[in-house]
Amino acid sequence: MSDNAVEVKNLTKVFRPGLKKEYVVAVDNLSFEVRAGEVYGLIGPNGSGKSTTMKVVLGLMAANKGSAKVFGLDSGDIRARNEIGFLPENPYFYKHLSGAETLRFYGKLCGMKGRALQDRIAELLQLVELEGAANRRLGGYSKGMLQRIGLAQSLIQNPRLVILDEPTAGVDPVGSRQIRDLILRLRDEGYTVFLCSHLLEQVQEVCDRVGILFEGRMRREGTLDELIAIENQTSMTIENASPELIAEIQNLVRSHEGTRLVEEGHSRTSLESLFIQIAERGREGKS
Amino acid sequence: MSDDPPPSTEATPRRTPRAAGKAVPIFSLGRVATIAASTVTQLVRMKTFYFLLAFALVVVAVGNFNIPATPAKELSMIKKVAFGTMDIFAWLFAIVATALLIPKDVEDRTLYTILSKPVRRVEYLLGKLCGVLGVIAVSLVAMYAICALVIYSRESLFVSAEYEAMVASAQYTAAEIEEQLSLIQQQGLRAELGIAVLASFFKAAVVAAVTIFLSTFASSSLFTIIVSILLFLIGHAHHMASSFWLHESENNMAVQMLVKVIKILIPNYQLFSFSEGIVQGEAVVAALVWQMGGLTAGYLVVFLLLSLLVFVDKEF
Numbered sequence A: 001m002s003d004n005a006v007e008v009k010n011l012t013k014v015f016r017p018g019l020k021k022e023y024v025v026a027v028d029n030l031s032f033e034v035r036a037g038e039v040y041g042l043i044g045p046n047g048s049g050k051s052t053t054m055k056v057v058l059g060l061m062a063a064n065k066g067s068a069k070v071f072g073l074d075s076g077d078i079r080a081r082n083e084i085g086f087l088p089e090n091p092y093f094y095k096h097l098s099g100a101e102t103l104r105f106y107g108k109l110c111g112m113k114g115r116a117l118q119d120r121i122a123e124l125l126q127l128v129e130l131e132g133a134a135n136r137r138l139g140g141y142s143k144g145m146l147q148r149i150g151l152a153q154s155l156i157q158n159p160r161l162v163i164l165d166e167p168t169a170g171v172d173p174v175g176s177r178q179i180r181d182l183i184l185r186l187r188d189e190g191y192t193v194f195l196c197s198h199l200l201e202q203v204q205e206v207c208d209r210v211g212i213l214f215e216g217r218m219r220r221e222g223t224l225d226e227l228i229a230i231e232n233q234t235s236m237t238i239e240n241a242s243p244e245l246i247a248e249i250q251n252l253v254r255s256h257e258g259t260r261l262v263e264e265g266h267s268r269t270s271l272e273s274l275f276i277q278i279a280e281r282g283r284e285g286k287s
Numbered sequence B: 001m002s003d004d005p006p007p008s009t010e011a012t013p014r015r016t017p018r019a020a021g022k023a024v025p026i027f028s029l030g031r032v033a034t035i036a037a038s039t040v041t042q043l044v045r046m047k048t049f050y051f052l053l054a055f056a057l058v059v060v061a062v063g064n065f066n067i068p069a070t071p072a073k074e075l076s077m078i079k080k081v082a083f084g085t086m087d088i089f090a091w092l093f094a095i096v097a098t099a100l101l102i103p104k105d106v107e108d109r110t111l112y113t114i115l116s117k118p119v120r121r122v123e124y125l126l127g128k129l130c131g132v133l134g135v136i137a138v139s140l141v142a143m144y145a146i147c148a149l150v151i152y153s154r155e156s157l158f159v160s161a162e163y164e165a166m167v168a169s170a171q172y173t174a175a176e177i178e179e180q181l182s183l184i185q186q187q188g189l190r191a192e193l194g195i196a197v198l199a200s201f202f203k204a205a206v207v208a209a210v211t212i213f214l215s216t217f218a219s220s221s222l223f224t225i226i227v228s229i230l231l232f233l234i235g236h237a238h239h240m241a242s243s244f245w246l247h248e249s250e251n252n253m254a255v256q257m258l259v260k261v262i263k264i265l266i267p268n269y270q271l272f273s274f275s276e277g278i279v280q281g282e283a284v285v286a287a288l289v290w291q292m293g294g295l296t297a298g299y300l301v302v303f304l305l306l307s308l309l310v311f312v313d314k315e316f
Ligand SMILES: Nc1ncnc2c1ncn2[C@@H]1O[C@H](COP(=O)(O)OP(=O)(O)O)[C@@H](O)[C@H]1O
Pocket: A015, A016, A017, A024, A025, A026, A044, A045, A046, A047, A048, A049, A050, A051, A052, A053, B316
């Protein structure tokens, strides 16, 4: 058996909104894999095809061309779905259910029951720090709490792979920090995590490997180190961008660069600029 | 930087990945039951059952009108109002609940989370249908109980009053008294009334299946509700409509075929109208009951299959 949790090969997905002839190529000949045990992040601006890719992997959508496999099984296979926990983008769960009832519902859908389900619910509520709100209806949950109950929901049947679509979108900084810590914990517990985001900072903090998607195509892929190493050479873009930045960098050089704080701030901007650069190159290529 | 690091041997830390989960059944009634139960919970928490209170008030109020009519007429009127309301509740609720719940799951993306669990789409549709029908069944039984109570109490009141009056006047023979009382009992609480409730339930089941089918491809709840109600109305004029069309197009085979297909696709709700006779104290024709049961099952299967045909490949 292969070592890959997710294997996407030459995936193409075309939408024809409405009855018109025009069509949108949401995903264009995309290939990548997520290895078992790693945290893989797909990043790209809104509309670049991240959610579509995830839906094809889950079997919620069919590909026009190419294939997606989960642990060697065709996506859409009911056995494959038993291995996946999914948290969709901006999810809404049944508002009339409490947190614990929500987890019970999804657990039962996975064939769990009795003591085992009860214990798993308690364990997950503790993991996402929602024990206090377990019996409150979701109608009164904040965005961050919803996202965390959604994460717990995705883990209920002990899947091997967790797919998270924009797990921190719309969540405040404290909340997204909590979610980030959760993802790191999942990683340490041996879950394979496949997430996507347009928020680079978070991807950078949790992912082992990153793929940059733009207009449905994979523009760059690799470990963070690899991507940032390449980026160091092209950090010229920052200098060109704004004279104030140049002045600042000169200041830094003067005051003996290399303090820890500066390095962190610097590398953070660099992935972002790579991202923007790729986006711009893509736009130029098109026009 | 010419010396590229060997890709990812050390960059991707090798943690021990989790083991594969247990096998899942291909089809599971347990999952259908879970979705049905959650649908019932949802409808209950939408305060559906408050309707029963209103119903009880109406029936008790009608039962206590002091209308200048014969006891038999008064009982007949209570039944007409009560069973009429039950029938309307059943089919209207079947349409509205079904048309609101499924598109809402799509819109809220709750469906993504359900279908990304090991759940089959047929299990989802069946679960939703069973949940809506469960609520309708419980409501109908409760309404029937309320109305049986009212009818029974009025009936025994009328019977004993009539008996005393007739005996007191000393003009009637025992046989005449017996006959007069049986006229009242004819309109009273009889086991056959249960069949009328069953007919309302079966009709609601067909209506719900049709609505599920519509909501698998309609883009809005409003559209689904309106078309379902339209089909419901046309289905009541089924005989008239189809004979009109078949007559108009006598010579054209293609149109005739089309009309036949449409005839199957629009359920014949007239099937269920014999229950009105039962409510009015007529005898039950067993053959009609069997026919109704068989056709209800047939319509359910056909419409669930059609829904599945659309729903299985639907993308969200
Ligand atoms: N159901 C759909 N029908 C038509 N177009 C769609 C549909 N879903 C997505 N798209 C289009 O596909 C492209 C990719 O969308 P999506 O995968 O949601 O991007 P992302 O998740 O990266 O923001 C967008 O241009 C979007 O408009």
